[in-house]
Amino acid sequence: MTRTITNLYKDWNYCSDFDESMTDWSHAVFEKVSLPHTNIMLPYNYFNETVYQFISCYKKSFDLQPACKRKRVFVDFEGIASYAKLYVNGHNIGEHKGGYTPFSFEITDEVHHGSSNELTVIVDSKERDDIPPFGYEIDYLTYGGIYREAYLRIVDPIFIENAFVRTADVLDENRKLDISLFVNNGTNAAENMLVNVRLKGPEGYLLERRVNVTADQGKSRADFSICDLGHIQLWDLEHPHMYEIEFECLVPGIASDIYTTRIGFRDAKVREDGFYLNGRKVKLRGLNRHQSFPYVGYAMPERVQKKDAELLKYELKLNVVRTSHYPQSRHFLDRCDEIGLLVFEEIPGWQHIGDEKWKETAYTHVKEMIERDWNRPSVFIWGIRINESGDDHDFYTETNRIAREWDPSRQTTGVRCITSSELLEDVYSMNDFIHTGEEIVLRDQKEVTGLDRYVPYLVTEFNGHMFPTKRFDQEERLVEHAMRHLRVHDAVGQDPHISGAIGWCAFDYNTHFGFGSGDRICYHGVMDMFRIPKFAAAFYRSQDDPRKEAVLEPMTLWTRGERSGGGIRPLVIFTNCDEVKLYIGGTYKGTFKPEREQYAGVEYPPVMISQIEGEWGDHWHEGEFAGYVSGTEVIRRKFSPDPVPVKLRAEADDVELISDRPDATRIVYTLVDQEGNLLPFIPEYIDLTISGPGEIMGPHRTALIGGCIAVWIRAQDKGVITVSAQCSQFRAEDVVISVH
Template sequence: MKRRNFILSMGAMTAGAALPVSMARAKTALDSAGMRMTLPVNSQWRFSPHFVAGGHDPVCDESRFQKITVPHSNSRLPWHSFDDQSYEFVSLYRRHFKLPPKAKGKHVFIDFEGVMTAATVWINGVRLGEYRGGYTPFSFELTPHINWHGDNVLAVDVDSTERKDIPPLGNQVDYLTFGGIYREVALRIVPAQHLDNVFVKTIDTLSAAPAVDVQCFILNLEGQSEPLELEVDLIDGSTVIASGRAVMTADTSSEQVQSVRLTNLHGIRLWNLQDPSLYSVQVRLLRTGVVIDQLSRRFGFRVAEFTDHGFELNGKVVKLRGLNRHQTFPYVGQAMGARVQKRDAEILRKKLKCNIVRTSHYPNSSHFLDACDELGLLVLEEIPGWQFVGNEAWREVCVDNVQRMIRRDWNHPSIILWGVRVNESQDFHDFYTKTNALAHRLDPTRQTGGIRYFQESEFLEDVFTMNDFEFPLKAPNHPRYLNTEFVGHTYPTKTIDSKERLMEHTLRHARIHDQLASSAQYSGGLGWCAFDYNTHADFGSGDRICYHGVSDIFREPKPAAGFYKSQCDPAEEIVLEPAFHWSRNDESIGIRDVLVCSNCEHVKFYIDSKLVAEADPDRKQFPHLPYAPFIVDLYEAAITHWGDLRMEGYINGRMVISKTLSGKGIDQKFALFADDEQLIADGIDATRVVIRMMDEFGAIRQPCGDAVVLHLEGPAELIGPNPFSLVAGSGAVWLRTTQQSGLVRLTATHALLGSASVTVRVSAAGAELV
């Protein structure tokens, strides 16, 4: 069945919604050939959280509507202890626009990257249909109803209730879906014959003669019969290194698929974890020698395969070590723009030293995946779902999710596995045979997995992906085996917890990874999870938070994060991370064993400059880890004399790193740290500002829960509470730009330690053209 016919067969499920070309990199209004226009429409929206009579009509009283920019959350929330039904309502978004004269005679589509959870779209008072699903992109054609010379009004009813007919909903779900138009929106203006998508397949990648097969999907909306041509350039940076062309026979069908193969490629750099080299293809569609459309897609040359002796990247075995990620944030749910989404990938790759992430339990932001491509972070991407599988109509939405996920993301070299099964669901033979076959048909270059929690599950996919929260782990029961969740909910840990719990939390992650390293039959594993996240009342710790992360909800690390960081090669970074807070009576019997995560060979411990202990990695408990933690008993030394604790790490007999913790037990330093110094005044761009109370050596003072008063100056809005109460000595708010440039200054004032501030410069952004 052709893709277009497949879409139409979805009937009421998509109500005419089409699969859009992703707008993740839609930065220019008009491409260089002058034929395709991509016009962002993220600003100048009007929002009402309530039903409005006549709200879909071109003329409507908008005086009480809020002026907002998308990504937008339908409700600002506290970071914890809120009513998880408070965002469950139907809201209305309106956007006026006037098309440029060049749009006349072309086809106009509205592309949504993500709306939670169902969107009914209207143009100039005409209902176009409803799209059901919050994590996948969709489009509606506006052409027949456009006012070409005047004002047009787009209206969107956004149903953010937990509707049982839409995955992942239908039963209990251990995360929140939140609400709103939380990803970007754009108008796409194209000719009747145009490029709908491009899929770049690399061929013979590891040989002396690699090639690419560029599969082009062309739509013909008006049954035109003129023959078409395709021209394809392979681009390295700004240099064209290969070109090809194909002549297509005259065809009046609504869709054609034509491939162009580029060969004789030399000196191609492989995409890998250390050097994630990226290329792009530019495809031009011509009619009678004139370019009528073009698209560009980024990709990488790499071979990724799970085998019976582990995961191989470009023919070399790589032990996978990673974490699961929910894409939610404090205060605004999922409504964060590109910079903040990309920052999560940077934390995972650069701060936690992971080499893989799982997008649990739904497709994540395109911006996050772009960053994974750029950073060399592998991805297991999966469809929306959590344990529950609904009726046939529900499953058809799920099948549609598989298609939209893969067609949106099939050019990302970071993605190595499609998750085509609802997380932790029971077996449904016909359903999962269908999702698995669809994934292989759409993308024969990647393997599939299906996340389950029992080994007796029917194995239909290529890789047996398994959530196993036991210790020791179950032995692999299939040759291609990946552990996809562990620890997490079995040992929730807060940053305010005692040293004993924080240390045990760290050790549990270390024990699992030690077992994963013990056998090639384990491809590796992804711990549950990277960051604490919001959840429903019947999960979590009684305050709508699952404290399952190795970092807290503000992305501040817990001691377990130090274990992940410590597993990198010292040539990349030398790591010395204490899994404890230095406090005399942090344990019921006084401080005893301390845990240090490090990739050093030897560690020495000093109290007030006196050597009190030294240790080698604990190879007895962790014989298989690349870099085992250090455990040392400081009980006698601490009883004899209490003071500042200095730790020194040694490699090849030379001290390469040291870290000191204060013995005074006093809040000494108060500071703010912004992730970024520069932002763009587009109303979307944002950055995190971390607030910390520290000792004199820069270590976070865990006992501190003081409130600080925030004062913001300049063209930005504060995302977060004011005053802000620190959580275990730290916390974070976000600054989001307005549409004005200038200098932003955030000042936090503490009752005893005075004020600290941070400045961010906001540069002008080009105004949206419609």
């Protein structure tokens, strides 16, 4: 029998008021919850971060059939914040430190077959000094609870625990696979094992090879290669070809197991003169991502995690993301693999380095991160320093040693905010916050590294706290925010010794009281916490081929009283069009070209309008912008001179969900004017109602923020969910979601 895996997401009993010293739990109050679960629902802002820092208890019953008696049983957790102690039928089976990496425990000897079993998880969500990233105040929140999935895994006495598949010589005709197979043998003797290796592409199976392996008692590793692979397509940004590799192990009369993973054939390396993917030089353009969401913190299911990857790739047109400052959901990374979004992945931490026990846990995190994600083509580099920490020669010598031992195929790096830092890694990464709106945008890397030579170099943060911007800020600030992102990427594009830049950051995020705007939010994103874009998002959106999607985003609210001194000039238009024609009150006012000389480092510079022919006087007229590519109009934007609300618009990311696993989708509500443009200053609220097998992940009454808001709807069972929204003036069209 091959392995069976059961998703343990339903029917957990949860108690938020737990005390391990109590002996009588007969009066404890448990509620029914499902995973992923946050230990407490939070406000959007202005809350004390200690409210989620408590010990809680989760319990779940499960049955095992008598036929499983000869099998081995494991319980797997993807992530628990931040310390977990596990019991099965009252027996302590182990603990895990850290909220961002997966862990498993064998429970074979503790379970009953043919009767009910009880799994108990004690979750400590306090900021403990022995667990990274804690020990000092950090600029993000870590939340609490069993916020990722859990599984029951039943396998034969001998099974495949993991497989590390390294693609080699991918730029040659005779590509090959170097494979390390990790086998767990629970019998009393070594066994000869036949392993069938099958490589499968979109067209079906490409090859099948047989390998004989000796499975030593306990845990063992077998290394072998498969050579002369033909007709393999490479994984790249535009065509992220993925392959499935299947390992079937057979030990007659004892075991039959199948382990499957996905791989991509690609060559990725940061060199002294830039980043190369499959031999082609690529400028890295990206943003940092925190995995947090309003109200529920980290506890979002698969679809929502994947949607973030899609927003970064398809809406913001990025080619790289950094998982700041910890390993993130495997679902997010799955989607990065599938759509061709490069990933810089790093261990948990923020500036602080703890004592020796703390460091030992950090070493474990390096291994756990690499073991989980070493087959991903999207992950091109390991971040094995604590973000923005000082030098620690012995500590970072060991993190580099671990990373290179466990994965010699990828480069290492570590993010700094100090100059002349000791370079133990393969790539020097720097958070360069030198740009304050003045002339200096980025420093030469030699000035940063203190070295007399150029080395592989990557800018990993910029902007952020230097210019926090709310989506409802005044127009001039929103424009300057966008311009700072443009200027940095323009400078990167003109410096051959910088491989790319990853801006701070993609989305606003909740943080500790010592950071942000005093309301527990850092408004550093080019999108807000609800993934709704600010002006700065338009710069990133414009950096893509107009044949895929034409972009035309004038950075204005089209009102002459919003800016200091009045008017709308200078008017910045982020676009990938060849030219833009402007009409005011229906009258043609000129054709404007992108500023290619001023911003030669970006592929699609903005249009800048400093003067307008026949400037209008006392009367304010409608504005109209038409974008042209190769002489043909491809996009048009219109602005009303006297905007008033005409509609509460509802847009759902998905209207079909599934019921056999956790699932949720987002609905964005926007008050728009006559031309469909957002009204950013309207102080409206909306009342939400829901019917059917679903729940609103947050409040049922909520204020619009900058003219719009989003809500996430979570499915509970099969059926039809209807979500209604009403403000004082309008009712949005109902959103109907089918759950299959």
